[in-house]
Structure formats: structure tokens, C-alpha cells
Amino acid sequence: xxxxxxxxxxxxxxxxxxxxxxxxxxxxxxxxxxxxxxxxxxxxxxxxxxxxxxxxxxxxxxxxxxxxxxxxxxxxxxxxxxxxxxxxxxxxxxxxxxxx
Amino acid sequence: xxxxxxxxxxxxxxxxxxxxxxxxxxxxxxxxxxxxxxxxxxxxxxxxxxxxxxxxxxxxxxxxxxxxxxxxxxxxxxxxxxxxxxxxxxxxxxxxxxxxxxxxxxxxxxxxxxxxxxxxxxxxxxxxxxxxxxxxxxxxxxxxxxxxxxxxxxxxxxxxxxxxxxxxxxxxxxxxxxxxxxxxxxxxxxxxxxxxxxxxxxxxxxxxxxxxxxxxxxxxxxxxxxxxxxxxxxxxxxxxxxxxxxxxxxxxxxxxxxxxxxxxxxxxxxxxxxxxxxxxxxxxxxxxxxxxxxxxxxxxxxxxxxxxxxxxxxxxxxxxxxxxxxxxxxxxxxxxxxxxxxxxxxxxxxxxxxxxxxxxxxxxxxxxxxxxxxxxxxxxxxxxxxxxxxxxxxxxxxxxxxxxxxxxxxxxxxxxxxxxxxxxxxxxxxxxxxxxxxxxxxxxxxxxxxxxxxxxxxxx
Numbered sequence: 248x249x250x251x252x253x254x255x256x257x258x259x260x261x262x263x264x265x266x267x268x269x270x271x272x273x274x275x276x277x278x279x280x281x282x283x284x285x286x287x288x289x290x291x292x293x294x295x296x297x298x299x300x301x302x303x304x305x306x307x308x309x310x311x312x313x314x315x316x317x318x319x320x321x322x323x324x325x326x327x328x329x330x331x332x333x334x335x336x337x338x339x340x341x342x343x344x345x346x347x
Numbered sequence: 348x349x350x351x352x353x354x355x356x357x358x359x360x361x362x363x364x365x366x367x368x369x370x371x372x373x374x375x376x377x378x379x380x381x382x383x384x385x386x387x388x389x390x391x392x393x394x395x396x397x398x399x400x401x402x403x404x405x406x407x408x409x410x411x412x413x414x415x416x417x418x419x420x421x422x423x424x425x426x427x428x429x430x431x432x433x434x435x436x437x438x439x440x441x442x443x444x445x446x447x448x449x450x451x452x453x454x455x456x457x458x459x460x461x462x463x464x465x466x467x468x469x470x471x472x473x474x475x476x477x478x479x480x481x482x483x484x485x486x487x488x489x490x491x492x493x494x495x496x497x498x499x500x501x502x503x504x505x506x507x508x509x510x511x512x513x514x515x516x517x518x519x520x521x522x523x524x525x526x527x528x529x530x531x532x533x534x535x536x537x538x539x540x541x542x543x544x545x546x547x548x549x550x551x552x553x554x555x556x557x558x559x560x561x562x563x564x565x566x567x568x569x570x571x572x573x574x575x576x577x578x579x580x581x582x583x584x585x586x587x588x589x590x591x592x593x594x595x596x597x598x599x600x601x602x603x604x605x606x607x608x609x610x611x612x613x614x615x616x617x618x619x620x621x622x623x624x625x626x627x628x629x630x631x632x633x634x635x636x637x638x639x640x641x642x643x644x645x646x647x648x649x650x651x652x653x654x655x656x657x658x659x660x661x662x663x664x665x666x667x668x669x670x671x672x673x674x675x676x677x678x679x680x681x682x683x684x685x686x687x688x689x690x691x692x693x694x695x696x697x698x699x700x701x702x703x704x705x706x707x708x709x710x711x712x713x714x715x716x717x718x719x720x721x722x723x724x725x726x727x728x729x730x731x732x733x734x735x736x737x738x739x740x741x742x743x744x745x746x747x748x749x750x751x752x753x754x755x756x757x758x759x760x761x762x763x764x765x766x767x768x769x770x771x772x773x774x775x776x777x778x779x780x781x782x783x784x785x786x787x788x789x790x791x792x793x794x795x796x797x798x799x800x801x802x803x804x805x806x807x
Contacts, residue, residue: 288371294587310435
């Protein structure tokens with residue numbers, strides 16, 4: 248049992264360094280997509296919601312689990328669409344930017 | 348008793364994680380950013396589908412309905428919202444993630460109040476709940492559904508601290524003494540704390556607030572993941588640990604960068620109630636107004652014009668007009684550049700997004716560090732709705748802005764400031780720039796004022 252927690256802790260530590268390294272040299276230009284992209288990535292919370300609701304056995308658990316799934320799903324799709332829209336604009340501006 | 352199906356699930360999760368990290372990496376460069384988000388989307392889809400298909404689940408209908416409601420709602424909302432409303436959208440979706448993390452922790456606590464995992468759930472619940480209620484307040488402020496000024500309640504430090512202690516205490520009590528009842532005040536007090544924490548933070552500090560809540564949600568998700576690794580679907584827990592910590596680390600870094608751009612600590616942003624008090628006194632002198640025709644002439648005969656946008660441009664949605672102005676000037680042979688302060692606007696990179704939306708090429712946008720040395724040789728700087736980030740008082744000892752890295756626009760030959768009225772900036776202090784000899788004020792709403800400039804340029 249406890250071994251899993253230790254494994255998770257090691258993973259967490261290594262991930263923290265990875266996150267720091269991957270992000271540390273991001274230009275200001277990408278601060279918004281980066282933030283909104285990481286906003287999308289923590290939408291992984293949806294899988295936790297699915298697990299919580301999928302193994303719920305009584306009504307209170309189901310109701311709260313349902314809330315978790317709704318919110319998690321909203322986080323994932325909303326976070327993705329927002330990021331996509333922002334990045335799409337950068338793409339367009341790269342190509343010399345519209346008509347005068 | 349690991350089954351073949353379990354190996355497949357494990358392997359698929361590993362693939363998803365790799366694609367995730369590659370996606371985040373790709374998002375750190377403009378050329379590959381769009382590919383990066385698609386990678387991350389694929390990874391997310393894999394993780395969600397494989398979780399849904401894992402053996403042992405029940406309540407399938409509830410799950411599907413929940414995903415349909417949340418996913419459909421999030422998709423629709425994110426599609427229809429205007430680009431100018433992006434900061435509050437990011438706040439909302441971030442809050443949703445925090446809320447989901449808190450709800451998952453609640454389910455875990457309802458299921459079992461024993462062992463180390465229960466305390467991990469308590470920790471996840473604390474951070475997730477603060478993140479959702481704080482994000483909602485941030486949303487209301489950004490949406491102007493409540494005053495965006497700092498709202499300072501009496502003795503708030505003591506009140507806030509007491510609320511937090513009571514909340515954490517009831518959470519620990521609930522787990523330590525196996526009292527499900529105490530979970531209710533636990534969550535209620537946490538939500539209250541998130542509200543109290545965010546109320547005293549004013550609008551211009553929002554870039555720090557949004558990126559901090561983003562990091563917090565990541566950490567909450569990671570903590571939930573810890574609580575789930577021993578559960579029936581450990582893989583989901585590991586995935587949450589990795590994605591959550593990744594966001595937590597990246598988000599914390601971004602938060603610190605934002606705070607540093609204002610020469611303040613993250614603690615000062617949250618507990619300092621900055622901008623609630625107004626300085627009396629300040630610089631005196633006369634403001635010199637200019638009309639649009641004269642301003643247009645100044646710019647037309649300049650060799651180089653630098654535009655420094657701020658929140659005023661976002662409020663007035665003037666970015667299209669600004670693009671028109673830049674194009675006209677360029678057609679007349681004037682070099683046009685944009686100087687972007689890291690905390691201009693209401694979220695990290697806010698100005699970049701708006702100017703990109705208008706179709707301005709990002710190689711015309713320059714960071715503070717890139718352009719600051721150039722100002723002495725610039726003929727005209729056009730400040731559009733920015734205030735504190737161009738206030739030279741930041742260089743003076745004893746000013747509330749002391750030490751804040753600013754755009755040195757006052758060093759240019761002429762500065763034209765588009766400003767709605769004579770009000771002060773967010774920091775509540777007079778802007779010494781406006782009284783400088785080389786500064787001219789062009790009063791008006793940013794969109795209207797820039798439209799006048801465009802008109803004047805077209806006629807000349």
C-alpha cells in the first residue's frame with residue numbers, strides 16, 4: 248500500500264523538475280497560451296471524477312461525484328477551446344497578418 | 348493478479364503521459380505551440396477513454412450525462428465568448444478544475460476517513476476549494492459584475508486567518524475522529540476563505556492571481572492523484588499526479604514571473620491590499636492636451652513610433668483600430684513597434700493576445716527588456732490606456748511603485764498618452780509621466796481616440 252504513495256512521490260518530484268525545465272524559457276508572447284494550456288492540462292481531473300463517480304456506491308457519493316465529472320469535463324473542453332482560439336490567432340499573425 | 352487488460356491500460360497511460368509532456372514542451376515555442384495543444388488533447392482523450400473503459404466501473408449513465416453537460420457547456424461557452432473576455436474565461440475553467448478536485452476529495456472522504464490517503468484528500472480539498480471560490484471572485488471582478496477595486500474588510504488578516512484555521516481544524520478533526528459531520532463546515536469555511544482571500548485584490552493584480560489559482564488547481568489535482576493511486580484505478584491517480592504537478596510547477600513559475608514584473612512578492616499581492624489607499628500630494632504641474640490632428644502629424648513625420656498598450660485598450664476593444672493605425676503609419680514609411688509590459692492587462696500575455704487577434708504580427712511585439720534601451724532614440728511613443736507600467740515614479744525612492752520595472756517611455760522625444768480622464772492608475776498614485784515636458788494628453792476612449800488618429804492620417 249504505502250509503496251504506491253512513495254512511487255507517486257518520486258514521480259511528483261521528477262515531474263516538478265520537468266515542469267520547471269520545460270517552462271523556464273518561455274517568451275512573454277506565449278504566457279497566455281501557456282497558462283491557458285496548463286489550465287487545460289489540469290483538466291485531467293476529469294479522469295479522477297470518472298473514477299470517483301464510477302466507484303460511487305450511494306447517493307451522496309454519486310451526487311458529489313457527478314458534480315466532479317461535470318466540472319472536470321467543463322475544465323477540459325473549455326480549457327482546450329480557449330487555448331486553441333488563442334493559438335489560432337498567433338498562427339494567423341505569423342503569416343503576415345490580414346489586410347490593412 | 349495483473350490481467351492482460353491491466354497491462355494494456357498501464358501501457359496506454361504511459362503513452363498518454365509521454366504525449367502530454369511533449370505537448371507542453373511544444374507549447375513553449377511560437378512555431379510549435381499549436382501542435383503542442385493538439386498533442387495534449389490527444390493525450391487527454393486517450394486517458395479519459397481508457398479510464399472510462401476500465402473494468403469495475405459502474406454508474407455509466409451518470410458519467411456520460413455529466414461529461415455531456417460539462418463538456419457541452421464548456422465547449423459552447425468557450426466558443427461564443429469574445430476574445431476580450433478571455434481572462435475571465437480562463438478564471439472560470441480554472442475554477443471548474445479546482446471545484447472538480449475538491450469534489451473528488453469529498454467523494455474520497457465520504458467513502459473512507461481512514462489512513463494517509465484521507466489526509467491527502469483533505470489537502471486536495473483545501474487547495475481545490477480555495478481555487479474554485481477564489482476563481483469565481485476573480486471572474487466576477489473581471490466581468491465587472493462586482494467592483495474590481497480592492498475590497499478591504501476591517502481586521503481582515505485576523506478574520507481570514509481564523510477562518511482558515513477553523514477550516515483546516517474541522518478537516519483534520521473529521522478524519523482524525525471519524526466524524527463525517529465535520530466535512531460540511533470544512534468545505535463551507537474553505538469556500539469562504541477563498542472569497543475572503545480574493546476580495547482585497549484589485550484588478551491590475553489579476554495576472555498574478557489567475558496564474559496562482561491555475562497553479563493551485565494543478566497542485567490540488569496532484570494531491571487528489573496521490574489519494575487515488577491506492578484505489579481501484581491507480582493509473583488514473585498517477586496520471587493526475589503527473590499532470591497536476593506539471594501544471595503546479597509551471598504555474599508557480601509563471602506566478603513568480605508575474606509578481607517579479609511588478610517588483611512585488613506573491614505574498615504582497617495576496618495580503619498587501621495594494622491600491623486600496625490613495626496617495627495624496629504627488630506631482631503638480633499642468634497637463635498639456637493635444638488634439639488628434641496634431642498627434643497624427645507628429646506620428647506621420649516620425650521615423651519610429653512605439654505603441655505601448657495597456658488595459659485601457661482592452662476595455663475599449665481598440666485593438667482593430669490600433670492595427671489600422673499601425674498599418675497606415677507603416678504605409679507612410681514609419682517604423683512601428685509595440686512595447687509590451689509583462690503585466691499590462693488582466694492576465695499574463697493579455698496584450699499579445701489582443702494584438703494578435705487584430706492581426707498584428709508577433710515580430711512587431713517587443714518585451715520590456717528588448718525595447719527599453721531603444722526609447723531614447725524613439726520619436727513618438729503612443730501610450731494607449733496604460734498607466735502604472737509607464738509611471739517614472741517607479742524609479743523614485745519612496746514611491747509606492749518604487750522598483751517596479753517599467754517601460755521607459757518618458758525617455759522618448761515625445762509621448763502621446765491616450766487616456767479616458769484625469770483619473771489615477773490602479774496603484775492610486777498620480778503618473779509623473781503625464782506632467783513631463785515631452786508628454787501630451789489625448790483625452791478620450793481608446794477606440795474613439797485611435798479612430799480619430801486614423802481619420803486624421805487618412806486625410807493628410
